[in-house]
Amino acid sequence: MRVARWVPPVTTALALAGVAVSTYLTIAHYTDPEGELQFCSGTGTVDCGAVTTSAQSTFLGIPVALLGLLWFVGMLTLCLPVAWRADARPVHLARLVGAVGGIGFVLWLLYAELIIIGAICVWCTVAHVIAFALFVVVVLTTPPLLADE
């Protein structure tokens, strides 16, 4: 079975957008210790600085922004048209596991932002929405590919 024609370009575009946003967040993490990001006010509930400089901005010592970038790059590779066309079951399985694992981490980050830190980072939220959209498309379209083989 083949996926619908729109799936490869849409997932590739989503992953590319995720790479762009997480690249910005990663650069900001290393170059701006105050976490003053564009279009993200520094007070109240919307406060990128509070999020990106919090104790939860790293996971096992690795900046979460960098982990996000690596995840989006991985998903980009697995969502290229050539990967969707591949007959190799591991490729489709990796895409599905990646999408589910990624959304699990997004849920933790959302909990950290809203409940532990008490602030939302706009750019992080954009990355989370992209990850969720990617998750929805992948979990709806990948299982039939696995069942076929």
Added chain:
Amino acid sequence: MTNRKRKSTAAKQRAKLRQQRRAAAAAQAGQEPGGAPTTTRPPQPVRRPGDRRPRPTKRRRSSRTPWLLIGGVVVVVGVIVAMFLTRSDDTSRGEASEGSIDGLTSVPAQTLEAVGVPEQPSNVNPLPPDAAPVEEGGKPVVLYVGAEYCPFCAVERWPMVVALSRFGTFTGLESTTSAPPPETLPNTPTVTFKDSTYASDHIVLSAVETADRVGNPIEDPTEFQQRLFDTYNVESVTGSSGGIPFVMIGNRYAWAGSQYDPAVLEDKDFDQIANALANPDSEVAREIGGAANYITAMICQLTDGQPEDVCSSDVIQQAQAALPTP
């Protein structure tokens, strides 16, 4: 001979035809021409009018799983957002009305006299008799190491400010609250020492708030503060190793944690606590005022009883008598 030849050729053709027919029939019945059965269709149940079409259960379950996953994620997001919207992160508890902080720094001596002291100071540890003097500019030092997120620091700053205000003057004190949930005792109203200054003829306050209310680092301890923290905030002295708040009264006393029950501040906002401090009959005044009287008594040991009007009061004398000795 020719006739016999013709007969055998016709027989061969008939045999070939029969074989082809058999092969065709076998193919229709799902058998290999050789006769070996291949995939046979399971016997179809007899349908009666009104019978429902049998459900392809397995396929349906697998096509439902992605939607269950997506639905699960949406539900979890909803729960987190609901927790955020309904959580009691009420930072308004830390908003002080005009004059509230002044009330905290000028609790009347009569009120503090009236609240008295608990029979024994809680959580206060004497330092070893050979502890080196802790001074800056020739004045004994009161050290505080804490953080804005820390609820017990929030609790302990109240009696500290009340007591220290009897020896000097604070400027720039601002109200705040400790960390939001899920931290213990969330949003406890208090003041922060960050950006405040303290001037006294008798003592020096060396205070550092290492992090803000959500845990972001804001101040690093000085070398002096770090050395005292590492030396005296140890199991053998405070019963803690590195816990905050850490308070040292010169080279006499030290403790980690709060001196009174934080529950008395529960569900109260800054103004309610500040107002209750003025009422010696209130539980808040008894707990905070009692702890403040003990801190005052400890500081009086460092200042040789100065200022006299503070250190010679009955309640401070009583507190000094109850303080532990090394």
